[in-house]
Amino acid sequence: MGPGPSDVPTAVLEALSRQTIGHLDPEFVQLMEAIKSLLQTVFQTQNPLTLPLSAPGSAGMEFCLVNLLEAGDKVIICQNGVFGGRMLEIADRIGARSVAIQDEWGQPVDLNKVAEAVREHPDAKLIAFVHAETSTGARSDAESISKLAHDHGMLVLADTVTSLGGIPVEVDAWQLDAVYAGSQKCLSCVPGLSPVTLSERAIEQINKRRTKVQSWFLDVKLLLGYWGSDSRRSYHHTAPVNSLAALHASLTLLVSEGLPAAFARHMLHHRALAAGLQKLGIEFLVSESDRLPMLNSVLVPDGLNEAAVRRQLLDHYGIEIGAGLGALAGKTWRIGLMGHSARSANVYSLITALESILIQSGCGRQIETGAALTQVQQIYESST
Amino acid sequence: MGPGPSDVPTAVLEALSRQTIGHLDPEFVQLMEAIKSLLQTVFQTQNPLTLPLSAPGSAGMEFCLVNLLEAGDKVIICQNGVFGGRMLEIADRIGARSVAIQDEWGQPVDLNKVAEAVREHPDAKLIAFVHAETSTGARSDAESISKLAHDHGMLVLADTVTSLGGIPVEVDAWQLDAVYAGSQKCLSCVPGLSPVTLSERAIEQINKRRTKVQSWFLDVKLLLGYWGSDSRRSYHHTAPVNSLAALHASLTLLVSEGLPAAFARHMLHHRALAAGLQKLGIEFLVSESDRLPMLNSVLVPDGLNEAAVRRQLLDHYGIEIGAGLGALAGKTWRIGLMGHSARSANVYSLITALESILIQSGCGRQIETGAALTQVQQIYESST
Numbered sequence: 001m002g003p004g005p006s007d008v009p010t011a012v013l014e015a016l017s018r019q020t021i022g023h024l025d026p027e028f029v030q031l032m033e034a035i036k037s038l039l040q041t042v043f044q045t046q047n048p049l050t051l052p053l054s055a056p057g058s059a060g061m062e063f064c065l066v067n068l069l070e071a072g073d074k075v076i077i078c079q080n081g082v083f084g085g086r087m088l089e090i091a092d093r094i095g096a097r098s099v100a101i102q103d104e105w106g107q108p109v110d111l112n113k114v115a116e117a118v119r120e121h122p123d124a125k126l127i128a129f130v131h132a133e134t135s136t137g138a139r140s141d142a143e144s145i146s147k148l149a150h151d152h153g154m155l156v157l158a159d160t161v162t163s164l165g166g167i168p169v170e171v172d173a174w175q176l177d178a179v180y181a182g183s184q185k186c187l188s189c190v191p192g193l194s195p196v197t198l199s200e201r202a203i204e205q206i207n208k209r210r211t212k213v214q215s216w217f218l219d220v221k222l223l224l225g226y227w228g229s230d231s232r233r234s235y236h237h238t239a240p241v242n243s244l245a246a247l248h249a250s251l252t253l254l255v256s257e258g259l260p261a262a263f264a265r266h267m268l269h270h271r272a273l274a275a276g277l278q279k280l281g282i283e284f285l286v287s288e289s290d291r292l293p294m295l296n297s298v299l300v301p302d303g304l305n306e307a308a309v310r311r312q313l314l315d316h317y318g319i320e321i322g323a324g325l326g327a328l329a330g331k332t333w334r335i336g337l338m339g340h341s342a343r344s345a346n347v348y349s350l351i352t353a354l355e356s357i358l359i360q361s362g363c364g365r366q367i368e369t370g371a372a373l374t375q376v377q378q379i380y381e382s383s384t
Numbered sequence: 385m386g387p388g389p390s391d392v393p394t395a396v397l398e399a400l401s402r403q404t405i406g407h408l409d410p411e412f413v414q415l416m417e418a419i420k421s422l423l424q425t426v427f428q429t430q431n432p433l434t435l436p437l438s439a440p441g442s443a444g445m446e447f448c449l450v451n452l453l454e455a456g457d458k459v460i461i462c463q464n465g466v467f468g469g470r471m472l473e474i475a476d477r478i479g480a481r482s483v484a485i486q487d488e489w490g491q492p493v494d495l496n497k498v499a500e501a502v503r504e505h506p507d508a509k510l511i512a513f514v515h516a517e518t519s520t521g522a523r524s525d526a527e528s529i530s531k532l533a534h535d536h537g538m539l540v541l542a543d544t545v546t547s548l549g550g551i552p553v554e555v556d557a558w559q560l561d562a563v564y565a566g567s568q569k570c571l572s573c574v575p576g577l578s579p580v581t582l583s584e585r586a587i588e589q590i591n592k593r594r595t596k597v598q599s600w601f602l603d604v605k606l607l608l609g610y611w612g613s614d615s616r617r618s619y620h621h622t623a624p625v626n627s628l629a630a631l632h633a634s635l636t637l638l639v640s641e642g643l644p645a646a647f648a649r650h651m652l653h654h655r656a657l658a659a660g661l662q663k664l665g666i667e668f669l670v671s672e673s674d675r676l677p678m679l680n681s682v683l684v685p686d687g688l689n690e691a692a693v694r695r696q697l698l699d700h701y702g703i704e705i706g707a708g709l710g711a712l713a714g715k716t717w718r719i720g721l722m723g724h725s726a727r728s729a730n731v732y733s734l735i736t737a738l739e740s741i742l743i744q745s746g747c748g749r750q751i752e753t754g755a756a757l758t759q760v761q762q763i764y765e766s767s768t
Contacts, residue, residue, distance in 0.1 A: 240576030
């Protein structure tokens, strides 16, 4: 129940542990085609350029930025947590000129600031933002940011590492141009892969580059020799065959459940968790309208040693929750309800354990024993 | 029996498929320490900076080059196959000035040319070469290249993707400064990880950089926040927890067998394979003294459709062998005897299957049925 990796279903672990076959084996090439198609479904896109990178989500971020930007290009980057900051850092290493839009950690990206930035910097090529900030638990309005970008002739890049599979990510409807995610959050696959998708507009911009992409490993044109539609599949790198078989299994599970059902499941368990936490006197960092269901960022109650509580949860109850990152280190916990981890047993277990720890610590004198669990149960009962 | 991935032992697949735990879980942090220590043993080094990258060997190559080189730096790159060419391509994307030493594909790096290059280019910072060219099956003299580099005050970078675990790779004794490998060859782990090690000299050079490393994902200083000796383990990216558990298992198997025993095993099965191939009239690309035991590059007999033979081996016998790469496409096959794939059952099966296919094709009229297997058997019998 940390901010990812989430629990991995048995069927996915079984697919992972099948004997390794060659990365150019005809059977594996078929699996690659199936993965691309499943990813299109999950990203809600027709983009032919939709594939998993052989590296974690951080490499997905770098992939999007190094392919879309060249030295000297101007980019507007929205920062409202750790990952927007990381985008600024990567843009700097490309030699791009960044315009940073700053919002408080825990707040969504302010659309007024975006509107102002696109007016002030009409020469920017790209707006980049984080749809679901894993460091804070805030959801930003991807569709509106995208509209502002396109109204000013800019491309738009979205980090959906934490959102994909847990809340709607509508790449085509929202006209997102470059999107990356991670395998280990709401997709409930093992960590190490980054699904990405690029629009036709993004590919046009890449085709107009004056310089080579600075990373050989992440150059989309080279990757396409292996992942593209040419069935000859020229070798680029040795793909992580086992992890990709696991991704295929996890995407198959998600598509079988159906995206709307998966989104509803994440929301239900989030509501149950939130109801229980409220009774324990634990408050959310993010206001209700902007909260992510799969990443619950809550304020550590005064007087508690936050690291000791996390250690106690892990050692005594086998439950992992995450620490705050960056500016929120020591101030928040991050409770994940992602993919296969978004289930009632997890919510009941965590609320029970937290209640017990709070009462034991003396910080919870006002807590009515069992009341939080009653709240959780009521949410579940009212949903059936 | 292709050029990797090799077969993965059951114990490694079992470790791979254990339920995913957090990348900051204390249990996982212990596993990281164990992996670093096992990698030091396998690389035969005391380098504290020895760790697995969360991406395949191609990213390992880029890691070494982007950390050691800055725009304008001069580098000598030895090219005698596909992977030296890839180094040149990456160096170009860094803006480094490359001096290429060209040798024929199938030949080792010519030491006379290296000696000439270091004399002619005393301002070069680095010599890069491929210890075991996976595209050709040729082994180069790492120790001598390293000596030439250090005699002229240059650092030395070695690609040991195919050699590590199969033939000696003595990082400290040979004074190699930056070395990368892959998980999926003689280590017999799943593909997707790249073990790397950097010497103190390499770290000194990195500390003197005037500019930031152009890749955020591959910046060694950022990676050290997670992999370094500070037990706080600040988050950099979400590590591929399952693949790393598998790497731990595969390294444990290799160290239990013992490096000398593993090297002898690779050599034995190579000798058996070579004896059988000779009787079938199939010749090696590489002269005997420079051959890699784990990557047998052989010339496709005249009159055979090389792709059809590979397909027949795969479909009828369940055996994968590799095609030629680059300049050798269509001309060679690459037969892997790597890690867990280096065993007698594989050699017997392939020789039997090839004999049958050659006789069937009509290209093998001069083949004496069963003679190749007798040769294979004699090698095994004389070894016990």
